[in-house]
Amino acid sequence: MPPVVLAQHVTKWYGSRRAVADVSFAIEPGEIVGLLGPNGSGKSTIFRMLTGYLVPTSGRIEVAGCDVVSDSLGVRRAISYVPEDAPLYDHMRVGEFLHFMAGLKGLHGAGARGAVDEAAERLELTAVMMLPAGKLSRGFRQRVSIAQALLANPKVLVLDEPTSGLDPHQVIAVRDLIRSLAGRHTVLMASHILPEIEKIASRVMILLDGRLLTSDALKEMTQHLALRLSSSSPYALIVLAAQGVSGVREVAPDADAGTGHYLVRAERRASLPADLIAALVAADVAVSELTEVRPDLERVFLDLTKRLGEAA
Structure with a gap:
């Protein structure tokens, strides 16, 4: 089975500053892979290239067989992205927000209702569906962000610092949630917290100054x-x-x-x-x-x- 994510000699320059330097890796279907590195190491830049927000300066990236440059729509259908501090529309109730996001992902009618109900149940959001997003705790906001990412049943889920700013109980809940996604989805998550990523990921890549030090630190x-x-x-x-x-x-x-x-x-x-x-x-x-x-x-x-x- 071919990799679901493939990066080959990817480099990204911002003007005169090189953010990512000749990075190559492959991710198999169903893996939970951690991308570990200090702030400024290039993790978010790699994620933005994977999801089509940025174009590599050189190199090639494929997601589910689709090139991020020549077939960006195919990539976006296969991948969902939860950035750090993912913004929500605070005036919208949780249920309204999830239905709105389902529509943006091409789900309507019974398909949208089924996807929202399933996501709400998986993320334990049923009790807060009528609350405005602006009234939620940080932990519940993170759950809503992940729920909207799962609506279209993506092959790949990208999570940027998913436990950042959470209290210990919320960290454990999000950690258990991510583990439960293994198999049904391929998960790529970034963190600069070493012990946390070690507890979640089945494989850990380490990035420093834009360079990939290892694609399997656990090995x-x-x-x-x-x-x-x-x-x-x-x-x-x-x-x-x-x-x-x-x-x-x-x-x-x-x-x-x-x-x-x-x-x-x-x-x-x-x-x-x-x-x-x-x-x-x-x-x-x-x-x-x-x-x-x-x-x-x-x-x-x-x-x-x-x-x-x-x-x-």
């Missing part, structure tokens, strides 16, 4: 090994012994754990911890602990950023 997390070492021996002796073990990439003080604790980063292979212990013992390094540390997105992001800086 990167499992490919490399991180070990926490506790020792009273001198740091220089530990580094010397560890660097003699094949696959060890770095030994650094563990700032979170305090004095006498170190993080050893290495290639993942079954015998590496035993090889490391043997090398440390042979070098008379006093080892009181050696445990595997599950890497998180923050560590992967920092490692990738460091590698990018060294290569620049």
Whole structure:
């Protein structure tokens, strides 16, 4: 089955400023993919190109087999976009707004009523359908924004910072909602909150300064090994012994754990911890602990950023 979203060598310039630099990726049907990066990294620019709001300076983007430049109407029929702080018509009641949006998406009569009723039920909006949008909490406004995006049953749903500004209860509710969309829709969501995107997405792409550092950060997390070492021996002796073990990439003080604790980063292979212990013992390094540390997105992001800086 071909990818539902395909970007090939996409670059976007705003005058003399390059916002996106030679980005390529593919997204399969039914995936929930997170696009992670700090503010200003190019996430919103990529989303606006995907949805036809902006035209790439160079490169090619397809959504559901439709080119965003030559077949923008086909793209818009296949995709729905919820930007950060999506505006609502505050004077409209929720039900009126959803019916209005259904009409804009080409749904009328019984088709529109059925789509609105289904969206209201899925987003738990039934109790607020008669309320003006301007009276809703931020959490409910976000639900209404997502509901209107789902009305025409899009193949692809694009969410830009969907949990931004929500309280913890609202974040959990939106997170559960996005998870429930997997399979029926392909979801591409952006965030700069690392733990949040890790909990939702099945795959995470990391963007920095307009460049794609990885198209699968979660895979990167499992490919490399991180070990926490506790020792009273001198740091220089530990580094010397560890660097003699094949696959060890770095030994650094563990700032979170305090004095006498170190993080050893290495290639993942079954015998590496035993090889490391043997090398440390042979070098008379006093080892009181050696445990595997599950890497998180923050560590992967920092490692990738460091590698990018060294290569620049």
